[in-house]
Structure formats: structure tokens, C-alpha cells
């Protein structure tokens with residue numbers, strides 16, 4: 001996904017991988033960032049991993065929960 005292995009850890013605080021987010025959103029009809037937080041706990045600690053504009057960390061993330069959410073939505077539309 002987006003050039004990353006599915007095992008890539010998106011949220012370092014909660015140790016959540018891309019794959020865990022994909023699986024969690026599998027049955028959600030219209031998934032949101034809130035669903036990612038509620039279902040996986042990703043983005044519920046320092047919150048730097050939610051989206052780029054909100055990343056106040058010293059070390060910027062390479063990929064964010066929002067990127068994954070957008071990609072999942074895109075894949076669903078494109079088939």
C-alpha cells in the first residue's frame with residue numbers, strides 16, 4: 001500500500017500496522033479517521049500519525065492514518 005509493506009507500523013505509540021487498519025475497516029461502509037482510532041487505537045496517544053498537517057513530532061512520519069484511509073476509499077471506488 002502506497003509503496004509500504006502491509007506490516008509497516010503507522011502508529012508507533014500503539015504499534016498499529018497498515019494491515020491492522022485495513023482489516024479493521026474491512027466491514028465499515030463509509031470509514032472515517034474516527035473509526036481507525038476506535039477500532040485499532042492508532043492515533044490515540046501522541047496523535048502525530050493521524051494526518052500530515054497535525055504532525056508536530058520532531059521526526060515526521062512517512063505515512064499517516066489519513067493516507068491509508070484515502071487509499072482504501074480510492075481502491076473501493078476504483079474497484
Ligand code: FES
Pocket residue numbers: 010011012013014042043044045046047048049050
Ligand atoms: S504515533 Fe500514533 S498516536 Fe503516537
